[in-house]
Amino acid sequence: TAEYRIAAIPGDGIGPEVLEVGMEVLDAAVEALGSSRLEFQILPWGSEYYLQNGRMMPEDALDILKGFDAIYLGAIGDPRVPDHVSLELLLDIRKGFDQYVNIRPVKLLAGVDSPVKLKPDAVVDFVVIRENTEGEYSRLGGRFKAGTADEVAIQTSIFTRKGTERVIRYAFDLARRRAEEGIARPGGPRPMVTNCTKSNALNYSMVFWDEIYDAVAAEYPDVHRDKALVDALTMWLVRQPEYYDVIVGSNLFADIITDLCAAIQGGMGVAAGGNINPERAYPSMFEPIHGSAPKHKGKNKANPVATIWAGSMMLEHLGDTAAARLVMTAVEAVLAEGKCRTYDLGGRSSTTEVGEAVKKTIRARGDALLRA
Amino acid sequence: TAEYRIAAIPGDGIGPEVLEVGMEVLDAAVEALGSSRLEFQILPWGSEYYLQNGRMMPEDALDILKGFDAIYLGAIGDPRVPDHVSLELLLDIRKGFDQYVNIRPVKLLAGVDSPVKLKPDAVVDFVVIRENTEGEYSRLGGRFKAGTADEVAIQTSIFTRKGTERVIRYAFDLARRRAEEGIARPGGPRPMVTNCTKSNALNYSMVFWDEIYDAVAAEYPDVHRDKALVDALTMWLVRQPEYYDVIVGSNLFADIITDLCAAIQGGMGVAAGGNINPERAYPSMFEPIHGSAPKHKGKNKANPVATIWAGSMMLEHLGDTAAARLVMTAVEAVLAEGKCRTYDLGGRSSTTEVGEAVKKTIRARGDALLRA
Ligand SMILES: CC(C)[C@H](C(=O)O)[C@@H](O)C(=O)O
Ligand SMILES: CC(C)[C@H](C(=O)O)[C@@H](O)C(=O)O
Numbered sequence: 001t002a003e004y005r006i007a008a009i010p011g012d013g014i015g016p017e018v019l020e021v022g023m024e025v026l027d028a029a030v031e032a033l034g035s036s037r038l039e040f041q042i043l044p045w046g047s048e049y050y051l052q053n054g055r056m057m058p059e060d061a062l063d064i065l066k067g068f069d070a071i072y073l074g075a076i077g078d079p080r081v082p083d084h085v086s087l088e089l090l091l092d093i094r095k096g097f098d099q100y101v102n103i104r105p106v107k108l109l110a111g112v113d114s115p116v117k118l119k120p121d122a123v124v125d126f127v128v129i130r131e132n133t134e135g136e137y138s139r140l141g142g143r144f145k146a147g148t149a150d151e152v153a154i155q156t157s158i159f160t161r162k163g164t165e166r167v168i169r170y171a172f173d174l175a176r177r178r179a180e181e182g183i184a185r186p187g188g189p190r191p192m193v194t195n196c197t198k199s200n201a202l203n204y205s206m207v208f209w210d211e212i213y214d215a216v217a218a219e220y221p222d223v224h225r226d227k228a229l230v231d232a233l234t235m236w237l238v239r240q241p242e243y244y245d246v247i248v249g250s251n252l253f254a255d256i257i258t259d260l261c262a263a264i265q266g267g268m269g270v271a272a273g274g275n276i277n278p279e280r281a282y283p284s285m286f287e288p289i290h291g292s293a294p295k296h297k298g299k300n301k302a303n304p305v306a307t308i309w310a311g312s313m314m315l316e317h318l319g320d321t322a323a324a325r326l327v328m329t330a331v332e333a334v335l336a337e338g339k340c341r342t343y344d345l346g347g348r349s350s351t352t353e354v355g356e357a358v359k360k361t362i363r364a365r366g367d368a369l370l371r372a
Numbered sequence: 373t374a375e376y377r378i379a380a381i382p383g384d385g386i387g388p389e390v391l392e393v394g395m396e397v398l399d400a401a402v403e404a405l406g407s408s409r410l411e412f413q414i415l416p417w418g419s420e421y422y423l424q425n426g427r428m429m430p431e432d433a434l435d436i437l438k439g440f441d442a443i444y445l446g447a448i449g450d451p452r453v454p455d456h457v458s459l460e461l462l463l464d465i466r467k468g469f470d471q472y473v474n475i476r477p478v479k480l481l482a483g484v485d486s487p488v489k490l491k492p493d494a495v496v497d498f499v500v501i502r503e504n505t506e507g508e509y510s511r512l513g514g515r516f517k518a519g520t521a522d523e524v525a526i527q528t529s530i531f532t533r534k535g536t537e538r539v540i541r542y543a544f545d546l547a548r549r550r551a552e553e554g555i556a557r558p559g560g561p562r563p564m565v566t567n568c569t570k571s572n573a574l575n576y577s578m579v580f581w582d583e584i585y586d587a588v589a590a591e592y593p594d595v596h597r598d599k600a601l602v603d604a605l606t607m608w609l610v611r612q613p614e615y616y617d618v619i620v621g622s623n624l625f626a627d628i629i630t631d632l633c634a635a636i637q638g639g640m641g642v643a644a645g646g647n648i649n650p651e652r653a654y655p656s657m658f659e660p661i662h663g664s665a666p667k668h669k670g671k672n673k674a675n676p677v678a679t680i681w682a683g684s685m686m687l688e689h690l691g692d693t694a695a696a697r698l699v700m701t702a703v704e705a706v707l708a709e710g711k712c713r714t715y716d717l718g719g720r721s722s723t724t725e726v727g728e729a730v731k732k733t734i735r736a737r738g739d740a741l742l743r744a
Contacts, residue, residue: 083572084579115611116488141528141576151533155577156513161523200455201624204513205527207456231631234606238635239487252573256628259603263610 003037004318007068007283011046012086013292014302014351015074021355022072022307026315028359029323029330032366036320040072047078047086056089062096070314071285074307075292095133097282099275100163101170102130104258104289105313106241109305111335112266112345122242123185127178128261129171129246130254132275134163135205137251159205159250164212168193170278171248172220178245187242192224193217196233196249196257209250234260262289269303269344272310274317286314300350303342305331308358326369330361375409376690379440379655383418384458385664386674386723387446393727394444394679398687400731401695401702404738408692412444419450419458428461434468442686443657446679447664467505469654471647472535473542474502476630476661477685478613481677483707484638484717488610495557498616499550500633501543502626504647506535507577509623531577531622536584540565542650543620544592550617559614564596565589568605568621568629581622606632634661641675641716644682646689658686672722675714677703680730698741702733 008023010016023040030036043064045057056076058064065071071093077086093099108114108124118124141155175191178184184191195213199206210227217225228236230253236243237257241264249257262271268290275285288306296302308331315324334340340357341347349357380395382388395412402408415436417429428448430436437443443465449458465471480486480496490496513527547563550556556563567585571578582599589597600608602625608615609629613636621629634643640662647657660678668674680703687696706712712729713719721729 084575087572137573139573139575143576143580149533151580153531153576153580155529155531155574157527157529159525159527161521198624200459201509201511201627202527203456203511204515204525208515208523208525231628234628234632235635235640238610238632239639252570255573256603256606260606260610260632263607267611268607 001034001036002319003039004069004320005039005041005067006314007043007065007071008040009043009045009071009073011074011076011292012048012078013075013294013297015046015076015292017298017300017351018288018302018304018307019072019074021304021351022311024355025308025327025358025362026311026323028362029315029326029366030320032362033322033326033369035323036318041068045089046076047081050081050085056086057092062093065093065097065283068283070283070318072311072314073285073287075288075290077292077294079294091137093285094275097277097285098133099277099282099284100131100133100167101276101278102132102254103274103276103313104128104130104261105272105309106258106261106265108265109270109335110332111338112270114264114266116238116241116264119242123187124241124265125183125185126241126244127174127246128254128258129167129174129248130258131163131167131249131251133251135159135251157205159208161212164209165216168213168216168248171246172216172223175223175246176220184245185242187240188245189224189226190245191222192226192245194226194228194233194244194247196228196230196247196253198230198253200229206250213248230257233257237261237264258289267344268306269342270305270309272306272313274310274313276317284317286310286317300352301343302351303344304351304354305335326362326365327358330358330365333361334358373406373408374691375411376441376692377411377413377439378686379415379437379443380412381415381417381443381445383446383448383664384420384450385447385666385669387418387448387664389670389672389723390660390674390676390679391444391446393676393723394683396727397680397699397730397734398683398695400734401687401699401738402692404734405694405698405741407695408690413440417461418448419453422453422457428458429464434465437465437469437655440655442655442690444683444686445657445659447660447662449664449666451666463509465657466647469649469657470505471649471654471656472503472505472539473648473650474504474626475646475648475685476500476502476633477644477681478633478637480637481642481707482704483710484642486636486638488613488636491614494614495559496613496637497555497557498613499546499618500626500630501539501546501618501620502630503535503539503621503623505623507531507623529577531580533584536581537588540585540588540620543618544588544595547595547618548592556617557614559612560617561596561598562617563594564598564617566598566600566605566616566619568600568602568619568625570602570625572601578622585620602629605629609633609636630661639716640678641714642677642681644678644685646682646685648689656686656689658682658689672724673715674723675716676723676726677707698734698737699730702730702737705733706730
């Protein structure tokens, strides 16, 4: 059986608690199926490390991480460290490992309530693909006449043809794959890639983006085109989330949209993401998209579902599809039963109780699968 | 009685239909109260004008408009004219008349259904203040190595201290005014100005913006501070819209947020905006925030409520507060009664039928008010 080496970065706040549960659940799944072996190595990086060493990770962090098959991250952020410092850990790994695809499944799991009113037969099951290495996050700019009444601040976005094209292409390939695998549900034309843009106002960057979208789309005549201005898209996502299949957007726009999507699918407690280097030249990184929630730290309160879901995406990426599916089947079964859920989903269970329930379901289902 | 000269730009698509109803309703209100007189001058600018003259408005358009007390706009946009051309009309007026405050009331009117699940006692009644002349809409940038595989597109946002400070100050003044007038409802701390930002990622522009927010906030110790990253804000707006009082954001961020807010308050059919030059050096402009909906053109189908609401904001701005209130009281009464509403609100009435119902209510209430 394959063995995968995984760098586990628990990080700050509730990160360690949810990641611990995530690792246990993944272990339970691969053990139940005997499908692979996971070797986690805990890397104690993050804000605590920063307070002692003046940096979020060691200088050779990327060299260390390079030796792993994947990275499993808890959460980053601490009130004692400025936000723009702590998030460097995240951005450095995303950029350093050319994880140019940020993939965010948006699915309303059985038993989870959405804050928006859905049509009775609506199935919310789509994916947002976010450009993850350039664009508005280029962090270029400056301040002129600083401190004076005439001060001007400048922020520049850079979009490259290569960077734009490859992420849009990924979205089209994914839409095709979803259709082939029968994942895409018929709430709208399928397969379909929605281009999230704002080319009416951002007359260089997003006009460029649209041109590249059109050029790539021309190579996929079997995939429906759809264009939505980011402002209007927020409205449609609330009114008709079942319409979407794959949405592709720039670093900033898809960042905004995915938080809205997290709300629609039941909140940050159930929203996972992957930072992918599709060429597999570097390890990819999987994380719940929530923050470190410092005020809940150590309270065994946080919802581990987002982290477990991210772990399932990691197993899928590594190649253990059977274990990945078993994990999500178990999560959905536990949530659908409704007895064991954390406060954010209206329950009273703890982080570890949810973890135990999922593991128990995994073992039961795993036994049944093996006997069959 | 005061007389106001108003430039009416019906524009494209459904613009003329909704603006016609808007003008009739405003006339009915000022006549019922005898509170002022309105002189509308129709300016036939827009996409039709463009197709004949190669520009959206005459060269001396701003000179012509300068002579008016306010501008009342229908909608702009036509399939025969590229978007980035037609919207120049809007952007040229906003910038040319230094209408640096875009004000968007977000209120769930009685009888209108929200697509989000609200708490039983939740009162959605807040205002979004959008910077309207600079920032991400500076339209600066370019393309390098165009057409090659190495092409790069650059888009630059410019924020000035003056431009940022004045709009944030407007938001704080507004929060104070709302509290004094007893408008602000207790869904959260009041008065409060929420700073919509993304300073963790946009390390020049939004860090600058935050600094100015903090400096202005220090002058308003009676107003609560609140900071929300634009991505997280989309989530909170869906889950807890009653929390907000005044939200201030940059040109792009508040553009995105206000479309989401329009959805929350029942859709584009009931969302109005004002483009304000607070110093009154130039006329301000009032408009429904919806587009021109070309496919509904000439069908007497579009919801005129957004345009009527924009007209009420215009009357308020001009100084005829009594008529402004009478208009909205009548709109709310008609919507609450539920018999006369357009398709987007689940009804079957036409644009003009809604207009007639509002005018009838205005006349009845106006009579009662005058007799009292
Ligand atoms: C922490 C922050 C920089 C980050 C982002 O904006 O990318 C977060 O919102 C995310 O989506 O992972
Ligand atoms: C037409 C477009 C440029 C405009 C904007 O983005 O400002 C519109 O969305 C608005 O909000 O008025």
